[in-house]
Amino acid sequence: MTVIDFARAFFGDSAHWHGEDGIPHRVVQHLLYSAEALAIAAAIGLPVGLLTGHHRRGGNTLALVATAARALPTFGLLVLMFTWLGFGLVPVMIPLVALAVPPVLVTAYEAVRSVDPPPVDAARGMGMSETRILLQVELPVALPLVLSGLRTAAVQVVSTATIAAYVSFGGLGRYIIDGLAQKDYEKVVGGATLVVGLALATLAVFWAVARIAVSPGVRRSH
Amino acid sequence: MTGFFDIPSDLQHSWLGLVGLHLREALLPVLAGLVLSLPVAQLCVRFRWFYAPVFGVTTVLYAVPSLAFFVLLIDYTGMTESTVMIPLAVYSLVVLVPAIVDGVRSVPPETLAAATAMGLGPVRRYLQVQLPIAVPAIIAGLRVAAVSSISLVSIGMLIGNQGALGNLLNDAQIYHRPELAVNSVVTTAALGILVDALLVLVRTLLTPWMPRKGASR
Numbered sequence: 001m002t003v004i005d006f007a008r009a010f011f012g013d014s015a016h017w018h019g020e021d022g023i024p025h026r027v028v029q030h031l032l033y034s035a036e037a038l039a040i041a042a043a044i045g046l047p048v049g050l051l052t053g054h055h056r057r058g059g060n061t062l063a064l065v066a067t068a069a070r071a072l073p074t075f076g077l078l079v080l081m082f083t084w085l086g087f088g089l090v091p092v093m094i095p096l097v098a099l100a101v102p103p104v105l106v107t108a109y110e111a112v113r114s115v116d117p118p119p120v121d122a123a124r125g126m127g128m129s130e131t132r133i134l135l136q137v138e139l140p141v142a143l144p145l146v147l148s149g150l151r152t153a154a155v156q157v158v159s160t161a162t163i164a165a166y167v168s169f170g171g172l173g174r175y176i177i178d179g180l181a182q183k184d185y186e187k188v189v190g191g192a193t194l195v196v197g198l199a200l201a202t203l204a205v206f207w208a209v210a211r212i213a214v215s216p217g218v219r220r221s222h
Numbered sequence: 223m224t225g226f227f228d229i230p231s232d233l234q235h236s237w238l239g240l241v242g243l244h245l246r247e248a249l250l251p252v253l254a255g256l257v258l259s260l261p262v263a264q265l266c267v268r269f270r271w272f273y274a275p276v277f278g279v280t281t282v283l284y285a286v287p288s289l290a291f292f293v294l295l296i297d298y299t300g301m302t303e304s305t306v307m308i309p310l311a312v313y314s315l316v317v318l319v320p321a322i323v324d325g326v327r328s329v330p331p332e333t334l335a336a337a338t339a340m341g342l343g344p345v346r347r348y349l350q351v352q353l354p355i356a357v358p359a360i361i362a363g364l365r366v367a368a369v370s371s372i373s374l375v376s377i378g379m380l381i382g383n384q385g386a387l388g389n390l391l392n393d394a395q396i397y398h399r400p401e402l403a404v405n406s407v408v409t410t411a412a413l414g415i416l417v418d419a420l421l422v423l424v425r426t427l428l429t430p431w432m433p434r435k436g437a438s439r
Contacts (some may be wrong), residue, residue, distance in 0.1 A: 003294055071414030073373040076407040077392040083400045159287030163377065176293055180380065194289030199285035
């Protein structure tokens with residue numbers, strides 16, 4: 001049997017389509033964890049990245065923080081937090097947030113810092129406050145890059161939320177972890193296919209958001 | 223903490239042995255990714271139309287979760303080291319190709335023209351002018367690839383204890399020795415930071431013309 005046969009068998013079995021362990025429930029669970037982790041990471045990374053980018057300093061410190069966070073092994077951190085804190089949402093969120101913050105933080109900083117100075121100076125000359133310069137001049141120009149940082153983070157969170165199943169959590173990782181334990185290869189392949197699909201859907205969502213949110217004038221120059 | 227470095231015998235390695243194994247499993251794929259991505263990137267630079275499809279494929283491949291990737295490979299390579307190393311090589315490729323393309327493309331046309339005027343052929347021009355100037359961009363890519371590779375190896379534990387230092391996480395649970403999990407996380411993070419610092423050092427050595435104090439990414 002090939003991978004495609006396994007996937008077909010998995011999706012063809014109607015027992016996989018409802019209940020606690022059904023595909024719709026697992027997909028929703030997976031999306032909820034991912035969205036929560038991304039929201040926390042954005043709440044930390046965006047303000048810090050945008051502000052440091054606006055003031056054009058602190059880049060080296062940010063790079064250090066990002067490197068340290070990137071070096072933390074996500075899976076190891078998950079197991080460690082689980083052994084320390086026990087079952088709960090916090091031990092799952094800590095490693096996912098640590099994974100998502102560096103790309104959000106670093107790209108937000110880089111994006112704002114590399115905005116062309118003339119329009120910023122013009123805005124300042126017109127008497128705009130620093131907050132308005134950041135929100136109405138720098139952010140719209142930096143938006144494509146800021147979104148690409150968020151996209152990288154989102155895709156990584158969606159694909160990595162799989163391992164939450166190892167510490168008895170739900171989500172699509174359940175199929176992979178349970179399937180491996182039960183030597184049910186059909187389940188494993190089905191779960192893996194679903195996660196890949198979800199990650200690709202995330203890419204598509206961010207592509208659509210960029211189409212809608214980025215101003216046409218900025219888009220043309222990219 | 224007693225027994226911090228007492229590794230259970232089922233792992234068949236000392237702590238240093240696990241460190242060596244971890245570095246091997248993490249860095250060989252990065253090396254393979256680098257060797258593969260140089261020609262691919264060069265193709266993208268030479269033929270501009272080639273870049274868009276390559277970029278699309280690599281973005282999609284990067285979206286494949288490591289655990290799913292490992293699991294799908296079990297059918298072909300079994301629960302072996304290769305099952306962990308192949309996906310890591312693919313991820314490295316995905317990070318490195320855009321980095322190298324950007325680096326090589328950032329070489330100013332005047333510099334290339336000067337090289338040609340000095341009588342450098344395409345091969346020597348590539349090796350002696352384009353590649354050295356692209357070194358900072360390549361190293362930036364290598365840093366991301368190496369650090370994430372070191373972090374991802376641990377997940378290999380889930381497919382038949384192929385996770386090197388990650389295997390400590392399993393033992394921490396079955397023997398109720400949380401210090402082993404601490405050991406795994408701290409050692410892996412330290413390895414990541416160490417390799418990152420080494421790559422920065424390599425960049426400084428390879429690009430003596432760059433200003434010593436500069437914003438690093």
